[in-house]
Amino acid sequence: MSKIRVAVIGCGSISKYRHIPEYASNPNVELVAFVDPIIERAQHYADLHGAKAFADYETMLAEVKPDAVSVNTPNALHAPMSIKAANAGVHVLVEKPMAVTDEEAAAMIEAAKKNNVHLMVGQNQRFMPPHVKAKQILESGILGKVLTFRTSFGHPGPDNWSIDGASSWFFRKPEAIMGAMGDLGVHKSDLIRWMLNDEVSEIAAFVGTQHKDTDVDDNAACLLRMKSGTMGTLVASWTYYKGEDNSTILWCENGVMKIGTHPDDQVIVELRNGTVEKHKVGAISTNDKQESSGVIDAFIDSIVNNTTPAVTGEDGRASLKVILCAFESQATGKFVSVN
Template sequence: MGFNVGIIGCGSITRYRHAPEYKANPFVDQIVFYDRNIERAQSLAAEFGGRVAEKLEDLLMDPTIVAISDCSSNEAHHIYTSKALLSGKHVLCEKPIAMSVKHAEEIARAERKSGKKLMVDHNQRFTKVHQKAKEILEKKELGEVLTFKTTFGHQGPEGWGVTKSNATWFFNKERSPFGVAGDLGIHKIDLIHYLLDDQIEDLHTFHGTLDKVDVRGKPIEVCDNVVSILKTRKGRLGTASFSWTYYGKEDNSTTIYCQKGIIKIYHQDDSQLIIEMNDGSKITYELESIQTNDNQTSTGVIDAFIDCIINDKLPPVTSSEAIASLKVVEKMLGIEVLGTK
């Protein structure tokens, strides 16, 4: 017995991730697409054998739709996700959960009021490599975690978005004020919280617009690079760098330094997880390559979302976890950057 799902927003994230993964899930009968630009919705409905909702209300009021993915741009999440929850739908919201902690808390209130499930798409938790690293850390096979470093950088969202141009909404401060920190950085913050079972509490950050320009050739309004020094609640120290100007190969790597050895994650294509022990011995795992903008593989997010609905489980990424990561991003950029003084 299956059910229908709805998707709000028909950009690249829907086309390459949400729609194909819903289509492949055996519990999903049909996808209903909504976009303010109806032609985009029609195009994806044709591609994935779904149908179109002409108005948002048509999607929200449709009794056959049990769950909705909110793939709208960042400034609309608190509106669409809240409305969908209060309309009795379970919701998978793209990251970041909202443009500010204040807006994210609005969503959390709607979640509590609705009694429906809300999951946030921090998809790095779902890779086999990160899950294996988590298992090793939980068992304390290498002793306690001492320090860490994590990086996420690629050539920028202008090559990924629907328009394939620097007119992308990712460069617009009104629509995506966190810049690279909200696009890539928040994934790694969530990942560090998840892997270390800890929370970033204190930090010092440099951020800047080093190279990206808008359609007029002027520097973009948001940061394209962030470098941060981090301290967690449990006293671990680490560094994080996020970039839209890594003009070679994408870098999505993390290193965890423990008492008895080092865990290297996504440093090598063929051995995605490497354990280097203090005695010089090495263990390598070949699990799966990381998903990149050029290599779209199943994230496992949709399957996990559907599973938590069918089996009435707690979502694997909760709103409170997403808000914890968002708080770190706000702190990184300084609250004044967000215009929420």
């Protein structure tokens, strides 16, 4: 079988730490092009991988005609770039949030369908071993119904993660559109939808800028009710200066499950009958300690085997909608119906 020819659009931190190394280690992939407006960044990876460098993605699509692309650019560019690529007959893996409006997300799904290409969204929380294990335990029925939950994603902010530090696009509203909610909150709305196999029906939220020198949100605290009646909280923060929190706790009929709360025992199940099970299943990736995301391999698998991507455009759209409704709740001071 000939290799899948992949181009990476945007050569910032997510490409550096996740996409590029994971494509490079996938035996079915040939990296053929890198795109970045700062051409030196693209050239660096092109030299490393025997590929071509471009400052402009449209020129790249026309000249290289890749089989697939990763769209790892500022949030506001996700939709236009993904749609252009799909219209060129190219499979698309887009970073989260997949778009900045529901209309954009719908247009991306439509473009992929019309051109018969795959669209996958980089919601990597689903692939992390502790989350995979937790979903298996939930599905086993041992804990019974999930009654309430809290899920949180906080770290010191993109000033520490982004290749451009404090001058990153993450802090510029025209490019980012949203801050911590688009960066971290959408990970958690996707996780809770997937893990509970449920949809968010209502949300209330405080979303604001507490501390960073930016006009995008750096913190959000949200109250969610799921379709099943389960309720809980979702927190996203760029001001956890004393360290990252990427944990989820599920309080269920028969006990509690703690995910990512302990450095060694990533999943802890404490049943009401006194039994405690601890699972060492591998860490959740952090900015300081990168683990393989699983996203790239899943994307390539879906192309090679012509199967539905593990995180579809519809998934990305539903997870984004939760975040957009949180902003609406902040603006109106009301509970917002999501679905």
